[in-house]
Amino acid sequence: MATRLTLSFTLNGAVRSFETDPNERLLDLLRREGLKGAKAGCREGVCGACTVLLDSRAVYSCLLPVCLADGHRVTTVEGIGDQADPHPIQKALVDAGAVQCGFCIPGIVVSAKALLDESARPDDEEICEKMDGNLCRCTGYEKTFAAIKAVLAARQSLDDEGASHG
Amino acid sequence: MRIGAVKRPATPEQARDLAREHGAQALYLAGATSLHFLTDASQKLGKEAKRPIDKNLGKEAKRPIDKKVAILLDRLDLRGISDDGRRYCIGAMTSLAELMNFRAQRWAFHETVRRTATHQIRNISTIGGNICRVFPWCDLPVALLALDAQMLLLGEERYSLSADDFFASQPARRLANGDLLLYVELPPLAAHMGFGYRKEVVTLSGFSLMTVAVRLCLEQGAISSARVAAGGALPFPRRLSQVEDLLVGRPAAPDTFVAAAEGVQGIPWKGREDWSDAYTLQVAKVAVHDALQRALDFAQRRN
Secondary structure (H helix, E strand, C coil): CCCCCCEEEEEEEEEEEEECCCEEHHHHHHCCCCCCCCCCCCCCCCCCEEEECCCCCEEECCCCCCHHHHHEEECCCCCCCCCCCCCHHHHHHHCCCCCCCCCHHHCCCCCCCHHHHHCCCCCCHHHHHHCCCCCCCCCCCHHHHHHHHHHHHHHHHHHHHHHHHC | CCEEEEEEECHHHHHHHHHHHHHHHEEEEECCCCCHHHHHHHHHCCCCCCCCCCCCCCCCCCCCEEHHHHHECCCCCCCCCEEHHHHCCEEEECHHHHHHHHCCCCCCCCCHHHHCCHHHHHCEEEHHHHHHCCCCCCCHHHHHCCCCCEEEECCEEEEEEEHHHHHCCCCHHHHHHHCCCEEEEEEECCCCEEEEEEECCCCCCCCCCCEEEEEEEEEECEEEEEEEEEEEECCCEEEEHHHCCCCCCCECHHHHHHHHHHHHCCCCCCCCCCCHHHHHHHHHHHHHHHHHHHHHHHHHHCC
16 A cells, blocks of 8 residues: 655645645645646756745745645745736736746746745846746746836835835 | 655754664655656656566566655754854755855855756755765765865764765765764865856756866965866766866966866766767866866955
């Protein structure tokens, strides 16, 4: 009989328990649970389509054995925003025309959110370094980059407005 | 190889004892990114594992699947970087992202880490996991050889190994008895020292095709000591003693670096990605030369 492992972690804000094969990768568990936002692209830690947040860090769910998620917080693209209430980076990606075939976009949303949460004012080099794990074969990255810059510019305007009123 | 059971010790001593209890079946897991290279194709595709195929017989072999006891190290208090003035002490469970973000005046290791893998990998991969199972394309061992690192390990008691000894052969084999890497210690780069690093890749986040790291000590314009290491285009990372011999005692100048780069001849380079032997040798010369020049620039910028 196959070995089973019982584990629990916080998935998109809700504590969940799972009984699973210890060899299973987090990506497969998530998709089995109906969270299909993380995509099975390369399955070898290259393309970034499967990116999720482990606590606040962007990681490849295709490489992560489920046992390493035990006790942590996992956030998928479904936990970041949806059509009714999109995260600013989701709206910015649409506005910038960064979404074409869309396969890479869930991973890009997650990585960009992690970047925006980690750094108040990342420079261009930091944006490139922290988005280097997401491949896009449609847009050539320019529009993704523009979307991130747009969110940063909007954030800066809000800060300036707050300062002028302060 | 498959994981048959999972253990999660709270202390390094418990981890070591578990590893010894399970012997050859024990498998330490840190960030687990290298697990990808150790598992069979069916697992990577998210399918149930099949028995390994015996290539000679052309059918499923009768030998059992190798089931490991995974010993997760993520609860061990081995994370972070401290500086006591004499050395930087890096916990083995420190992620590459933490190393990349760390800055100090006498520290240059982030230059290597920021050119290693992608951000998602750097977030989860640890220095300990990266250097205890060395693949030909690993960058960190090359830099640690050049920077004269020391490894602090737990066996029966704690003991130290120089980077030269640690990387003399595959560390995973050396640690098969359950010994556990606790810390990596880096000597600070003194004012008269320079560090240079050069990595050749197809894409920025790609596996190394050639990595060279250099630490030079300068005294009154001359090179008093040199540590030069390479990897990527070698079966295993190593020091380039032939190059070092062409540097020590000579002036830190372009002519010296050109001559020293010729010292890469005779080293058994093994190019990947269809690199020819002649091309690999040429890339090695260029990479060594550039890393030397960068080490000199580094030292001059600080003085």
